[in-house]
Amino acid sequence: xxxxxxxxxxxxxxxxxxxxxxxxxxxxxxxxxxxxxxxxxxxxxxxxxxxxxxxxxxxxxxxxxxxxxxxxxxxxxxxxxxxxxxxxxxxxxxxxxxxxxxxxxxxxxxxxxxxxxxxxxxxxxxxxxxxxxxxxxxxxxxxxxxxxxxxxxxxxxxxxxxxxxxxxxxxxxxxxxxxxxxxxxxxxxxxxxxxxxxxxxxxxxxxxxxxxxxxxxxxxxxxxxxxxxxxxxxxxxxxxxxxxxxxxxxxxxxxxxxxxxxxxxxxxxxxxxxxxxxxxxxxxxxxxxxxxxxxxxxxxxxxxxxxxxxxxxxxxxxxxxxxxxxxxxxxxxxxxxxxxxxxxxxxxxxxxxxxxxxxxxxxxxxxxxxxxxxxxxxxxxxxxxxxxxxxxxxxxxxxxxxxxxxxxxxxxxxxxxxxxxxxxxxxxxxxxxxxxxxxxxxxxxxxxxxxxxxxxxxxxxxxxxxxxxxxxxxxxxxxxxxxxxxxxxxxxxxxxxxxxxxxxxxxxxxxxxxxxxxxxxxxxxxxxxxxxxxxxxxxxxxxxxxxxxxxxxxxxxxxxxxxxxxxxxxxxxxxxxxxxxxxxxxxxxxxx
Amino acid sequence: xxxxxxxxxxxxxxxxxxxxxxxxxxxxxxxxxxxxxxxxxxxxxxxxxxxxxxxxxxxxxxxxxxxxxxxxxxxxxxxxxxxxxxxxxxxxxxxxxxxxxxxxxxxxxxxxxxxxxxxxxxxxxxxxxxxxxxxxxxxxxxxxxxxxxxxxxxxxxxxxxxxxxxxxxxxxxxxxxxxxxxxxxxxxxxxxxxxxxxxxxxxxxxxxxxxxxxxxxxxxxxxxxxxxxxxxxxxxxxxxxxxxxxxxxxx
Numbered sequence: 094x095x096x097x098x099x100x101x102x103x104x105x106x107x108x109x110x111x112x113x114x115x116x117x118x119x120x121x122x123x124x125x126x127x128x129x130x131x132x133x134x135x136x137x138x139x140x141x142x143x144x145x146x147x148x149x150x151x152x153x154x155x156x157x158x159x160x161x162x163x164x165x166x167x168x169x170x171x172x173x174x175x176x177x178x179x180x181x182x183x184x185x186x187x188x189x190x191x192x193x194x195x196x197x198x199x200x201x202x203x204x205x206x207x208x209x210x211x212x213x214x215x216x217x218x219x220x221x222x223x224x225x226x227x228x229x230x231x232x233x234x235x236x237x238x239x240x241x242x243x244x245x246x247x248x249x250x251x252x253x254x255x256x257x258x259x260x261x262x263x264x265x266x267x268x269x270x271x272x273x274x275x276x277x278x279x280x281x282x283x284x285x286x287x288x289x290x291x292x293x294x295x296x297x298x299x300x301x302x303x304x305x306x307x308x309x310x311x312x313x314x315x316x317x318x319x320x321x322x323x324x325x326x327x328x329x330x331x332x333x334x335x336x337x338x339x340x341x342x343x344x345x346x347x348x349x350x351x352x353x354x355x356x357x358x359x360x361x362x363x364x365x366x367x368x369x370x371x372x373x374x375x376x377x378x379x380x381x382x383x384x385x386x387x388x389x390x391x392x393x394x395x396x397x398x399x400x401x402x403x404x405x406x407x408x409x410x411x412x413x414x415x416x417x418x419x420x421x422x423x424x425x426x427x428x429x430x431x432x433x434x435x436x437x438x439x440x441x442x443x444x445x446x447x448x449x450x451x452x453x454x455x456x457x458x459x460x461x462x463x464x465x466x467x468x469x470x471x472x473x474x475x476x477x478x479x480x481x482x483x484x485x486x487x488x489x490x491x492x493x494x495x496x497x498x499x500x501x502x503x504x505x506x507x508x509x510x511x512x513x514x515x516x517x518x519x520x521x522x523x524x525x526x527x528x529x530x531x532x533x534x535x536x537x538x539x540x541x542x543x544x545x546x547x548x549x550x551x552x553x554x555x556x557x558x559x560x561x562x563x564x565x566x567x568x569x570x571x572x573x574x575x576x577x578x579x580x581x582x583x584x585x586x587x588x589x590x591x592x593x594x595x596x597x598x599x600x601x602x603x604x605x606x607x608x609x610x611x612x613x614x615x616x617x618x619x620x621x622x623x624x625x626x627x628x629x630x631x632x633x634x635x636x637x638x639x640x641x642x643x644x645x646x647x648x649x650x651x652x653x654x655x656x657x658x659x660x661x662x663x664x665x666x667x668x669x670x671x672x673x674x675x676x677x678x679x680x681x682x683x684x685x
Numbered sequence: 686x687x688x689x690x691x692x693x694x695x696x697x698x699x700x701x702x703x704x705x706x707x708x709x710x711x712x713x714x715x716x717x718x719x720x721x722x723x724x725x726x727x728x729x730x731x732x733x734x735x736x737x738x739x740x741x742x743x744x745x746x747x748x749x750x751x752x753x754x755x756x757x758x759x760x761x762x763x764x765x766x767x768x769x770x771x772x773x774x775x776x777x778x779x780x781x782x783x784x785x786x787x788x789x790x791x792x793x794x795x796x797x798x799x800x801x802x803x804x805x806x807x808x809x810x811x812x813x814x815x816x817x818x819x820x821x822x823x824x825x826x827x828x829x830x831x832x833x834x835x836x837x838x839x840x841x842x843x844x845x846x847x848x849x850x851x852x853x854x855x856x857x858x859x860x861x862x863x864x865x866x867x868x869x870x871x872x873x874x875x876x877x878x879x880x881x882x883x884x885x886x887x888x889x890x891x892x893x894x895x896x897x898x899x900x901x902x903x904x905x906x907x908x909x910x911x912x913x914x915x916x917x918x919x920x921x922x923x924x925x926x927x928x929x930x931x932x933x934x935x936x
Contacts, residue, residue, distance in 0.1 A: 179907040253904050259881060260864040260906060347882020351862045353821065365865060365880050399761070405774035430867060430902075431878045432859075432885040435805035439798050446790035453786040454779070456750065461778065463757040465770030470762070478758070485750050489743040492790070496739060496797040498732045498804060502721070502874050505867060505902040569721055571871030573902045577910040582898055584722065584871060660769040668769070 107217050110643035120230070122222035123643065127229050128208025129536060132529075134229075135200035136610075138236060142191035143606065147599055149184045150560075152176050154589070154596035156578045170248055178577040182251035183267070185575055187239070189254035190271065193383065194278055195236055197517060200525045201386035202282070202320070203232070206289050206313045209532060212634035212641060213307045215298025215650045215673070220291040228284035235278035242270035253575060255376070258345030258368040259360075262337045263352050272335045279328045282320055289317035298633065298673075300652030304410070305672065307632045307656040308403065311410050312389025315417045316382050323378040330371035337363070344368075369431055373424035381420045384484075384516060385413060387524025388455060391477045394527055395459055396657040397630045398474035399466030400668050403657045405458040412451035412458075419448040429500045438497050445495040452488050456481065467660075467668075471628075472546030476527035479554050483519025487512060490565065505575075508568025514561040526553075526609075533613075534627050538639045539620030545612040552605035559598035563591050629669045632656045636671050651675075711737040722872060725897070725918070727854075727890040729874035731800040738796070742789060808888055812854035815847070819859070819866035819879040822908035824899060828928060841932045845914040847899060848928070850921040854890040867903035870916060878903055891918040 111117040121127055151160065159174030170180030207225065211218055219225045242249040247265025250256065261268055293314040297306075306314075333344040345368045346360040396403045403409060425433060425441030459481050468474070490512040494500045503509065534540045572585050579585040579592075626635040637646050650673035658670040663677075712720060712733065719740065721733050761767075814835055816827040826847050830839025835858075849855045859868055861879040869876045870889070877887045899914030919927065 177907075178910060182904065182907060182909075251907075257865055257903070260904065263864070349862075350881055351820070352864075363882070365882065399769065400763075401769040401771060402773050404772070405779055408774065408779045430876050431865075432880045432883050435801065438805070439801060442797060442801070443791070443794045446794040447787070449790050450783060450787045454783055457778070457782040458774070460750070460753055460757065461774065463754070463761060465772070466757075466761045467763045467767045467769045468758060468761050470758075478754070482751055482754055485747060489747055492743055492793065493736065493739050495790075496735055496793055497801040498797050499736045499739060501804065501876050502732055502736070502871070504876055505869075566718060569719075571722060571869075571900070573869065573900060575904040575909065579910070581911055581913060582900060584898065660771050662771055 107644045108222055120226055122218070122226050124207045124211050124219045124222070124225060125536070125641065125645075127225050128204050128206075130229050131199045131203030131207060131232075132536075134232065134236065135196050135204060136613075138191050138195035138199070140606070140610075141240070142188050142196050143603055145184050145188040145191065147603055148176070149181070149188060150592075150596040150599045152181055152184075152577065153579070154593040156580055167243075176577075179251055180248060181577040182253075182575070183243070183249040186250050186253050186256075186271075187243070190250070190275075191239065192517070193254060193379075194275060195239065197383050197521050197525070198282065199232065201383065201521065201528075202285060202289075202313065202316060203229070205309070205386060205390065205525075205528050205532070206285065206317070208536065209528075209634060210289060210292060210310055210313055211296065212535070212637070212645055213310050213632050213656075214293065214296060214301055215633045215646060215652065216292060216296035217644050217646070217649070219288050220296055221288050224284050225288055228281045228288065231281035231284070232278055235274045235281065238270055238274035238277065242267045242274070245270060255372060256334070256368075257372075258334060258337070258363075258365050259347075259350060259352075261334060261368075262345055263357075269335065269338055272331050272338075276328055276331055276335075279324050279331075283324055286317040286320040286324070289313055290321065293317075298650050298652055301633075301672075302652075304407065305652055305655045306410075307389075308392035308406070308409055308413075309386070309389040311413055312385045312392075315413050316385045319378045319382050319385075319417055319420065323375045323382070326371055327375035327379075330368060330375070333371075334368065366428070366431055366433065369428050370424070373427045374421075376427065377424040378417075378420045380516070381416055383521045384524075385416065387480060387521045387528075388413070388484075390524045390528040390531070391459065391480045392455075392462075393632070394473050394477040394531055395462045395481075396659055397531075397628050398469045398471055398477075399463050400469075400659045401462065401466045401657075402655075402659055403458070404461030404464070405454075406655065406657065408454055409458055412454045415451040416448065419444060419451070423448055426495060426500075429497050430504045435497075442495055442497045446492070449488065449492060449495070452484075456485055456488070471530075472541070472543055472550060473527045473531035473628075475547065475550045476523050476530060479550070480520060480523040480527060483515055483523060483557075486562075487515030487519055490515060502571070503568050505573055506568035507564045507572045507574055510574050511561055511564030511568060514564065518557060518561065526550075529613075531628070532634075533616070533620075534623045535634055535639050535641070537617055537620070538622060539616055540623055540627060541612050541616040541620055545608055549605055549608040549612065552601060552608070556598050556602035556605060560595050560602055563595050567591065631658060631669055631671050633672055636673055711741055715740070724872065724874060725892050725895065726870075726873040726875065727892055728800070728804050729872075731803070732874045735793075735797060735800060739793060742793070805887070808856055808886060809854040809890070812856040812888060813849060814856050814858065815849070816858045816860070817847070817868060817879070818862060819868070819901070819905075819912075820862040821864065821906050822901070822912035824868075824912070824914040826914075828931075830932060839932070841928060841935060843931060845899070846917070846931075847914060848917045848919060848924055849891070850924040851891045851894050851918050853921070854888050856886055856888045859885045859887065864905050865903050866901050866905045866912065869900040869902035870897065871900065872897045873916075876902055894918045894920060894923075 108122055161174050163171045164174035245266050249267040250271035252261040252264050336342040337344055341359045343361050343363040345365050346363040348361040350357040350360040422444045426445040429438045572579050625638055652672045660668040661670055664670055818825040824845050826843050828841040829835045859879040861881040866879045873889050875889050897916045901912035
């Protein structure tokens with residue numbers, strides 16, 4: 094920032110702008126810097142998670158075919174480049190763990206939550222800046238631990254991201270590191286959740302009532318509440334599992350267990366299904382933790398580029414709350430085949446069917462937003478539209494597994510893998526890409542290249558569908574998930590060509606992400622410089638400089654209207670109407 | 686569904702007939718790549734019918750929504766001088782698109798509930814019993830010996846070989862020695878986790894003789910992928926012969 098900015102008097106209650114490198118870029122208290130730190134963290138882990146997925150797909154396309162350089166890189170898991178089954182199990186376990194906890198959550202909640210929420214509500218920072226810094230620096234050792242776990246004896250965790258006990262209780266050391274890493278990361282997420290909730294409740298600018306909040310803030314606010322309530326349950330379960338592994342307790346170990354011919358002497362009294370209940374009591378809200386922020390981002394971007402108000406603002410806000418509420422009573426649908434009482438299965442089926450409704454409401458309102466608009470196909474808009482169209486697939490495929498009898502066949506098959514990737518990649522990740530292209534100018538004062546953004550989008554969209562749509566067909570043929578070599582089975586053997594097609598597509602998908610990386614870094618220096626409001630958006634973050642000054646707003650703005658008042662007839666040719674623009678006839682200097 | 690007044694019987698019969706006629710054609714109207722593999726169990730057809738019903742419903746919604754999206758993107762693309770419609774929504778539409786999906790979902794849940802109860806809750810009469818005990822990475826299958834009872838000295842035990850006669854229900858009592866496994870017979874539309882410390886009973890009945898495979902559907906360790914078994918459905922006579930022979934071999 095310029096010398097003038099440093100010399101300027103800061104308003105009371107604002108922590109001073111840092112001057113040293115360490116305080117500015119490393120141990121920063123500034124929510125904008127912390128948001129960027131989370132973004133780099135998440136994008137780095139996204140690359141690792143993606144590479145793991147590529148290895149998984151390699152094995153599925155050409156089971157047992159060696160990869161020369163991997164023999165040197167991972168001599169224990171892939172001697173002479175040939176993948177061992179236990180290494181394969183590690184790969185998909187770590188792919189899911191890294192993508193869910195270290196990529197999707199940090200980019201949606203850590204990066205966009207931190208960067209966007211204070212700016213959109215007109216605050217100078219998060220409520221607890223120091224806590225915010227601690228939160229990020231707690232997430233870093235968690236990532237170090239999870240990567241380190243690849244290099245311990247026995248390799249990384251290999252019991253699946255769901256880590257069902259008793260398998261997870263008897264696996265090698267990597268599982269312990271997995272547990273510790275996620276416990277540490279859980280602390281980080283809790284701190285962020287507390288911070289986001291407090292910030293949204295207390296630091297809204299004058300006039301920013303709850304029903305004038307941008308939907309991104311609504312989504313992140315509700316997400317933070319879900320995190321705060323769900324994560325402690327997972328942490329509790331993980332501590333119990335850690336005790337089972339290290340201290341000889343038997344929370345999840347029933348009597349008479351015989352592992353590899355040896356009786357487990359300390360086993361007794363425990364119940365394996367307890368882990369599943371606890372895990373999914375967290376795990377299902379977790380699914381919404383990963384999709385709600387992306388829904389918020391989509392709801393933010395569609396009105397900006399359709400140049401009209403969001404359709405059904407209140408319905409959108411209420412459906413977020415509806416999803417968040419119902420999300421607590423559907424966890425049993427992951428356990429229809431677990432041996433849980435089938436009558437309980439029926440109740441979970443009904444609640445699961447009901448939770449499809451708020452999602453449907455959102456899709457129809459997005460369509461309503463586009464109806465009668467004047468649509469500009471910018472890169473953020475394309476990614477937001479991809480979110481809508483792909484989320485439809487992920488949502489509809491969920492109805493199959495909600496039906497208990499149908500789930501008998503498709504449970505634990507690739508149908509489920511297809512479903513979650515349409516929600517998490519087609520949904521969350523396209524939402525994250527949309528947010529990245531949308532807020533990049535606010536973060537760095539320059540736009541990413543639109544042309545390369547569109548090329549990245551086109552390749553990603555096509556390749557994504559080529560990788561993940563066939564998964565539904567694999568599932569319909571009965572191909573189980575998490576299987577190292579399906580060609581063992583007569584009825585699955587002829588699925589190899591389809592698997593090869595999907596693997597070739599994932600190479601294209603991976604290569605397309607290089608375009609994003611190059612575009613991201615080149616645009617930092619070469620991107621088109623933008624003013625405060627390049628997208629002509631109404632929300633508060635665009636009413637201050639790009640990038641915003643240290644204290645965000647020279648004066649805290651006053652809010653006069655909702656966030657999506659585009660193309661209001663009384664504005665004539667001006668199709669935008671900032672939230673903080675005083676109504677006509679009132680003096681510009683007036684304050685709430 | 687079932688609580689229809691007697692007066693409605695005619696309508697009910699008509700609906701049932703319509704349903705019976707429509708459901709098989711739901712499947713046959715689909716291309717081969719949208720169809721499930723062959724089904725050889727008595728209740729598998731009900732699972733498949735539900736699958737195809739949901740496939741049709743979601744398929745129609747999918748095509749409708751995506752076409753509408755594409756149409757809007759084309760019709761309302763930015764053009765010089767276009768004035769966007771300034772509207773904040775419509776309560777009537779909100780009510781419609783809340784109620785319609787809710788009704789569809791609840792009807793699907795009710796339709797599913799009955800088949801689910803039949804498959805998982807109610808055990809059939811006159812069934813043959815076997816015990817399947819899973820372990821890393823094999824299926825131990827125990828048959829009643831000549832006394833017709835399980836857990837007695839004359840039980841016959843095989844590894845990975847499940848034989849049973851056609852035309853008679855089979856009740857499988859599932860257990861596990863070590864970790865969770867899942868007993869998956871794709872062609873029979875059977876899947877049930879075998880959980881250590883728990884006993885779970887399921888049933889199935891074959892519609893024809895033949896040979897298929899048992900798969901493990903729950904990750905159970907490094908040999909999970911090769912935890913494979915074999916199913917042989919035979920005529921009752923063949924089955925008796927096989928059981929006697931196996932008992933003699935085990936000696």
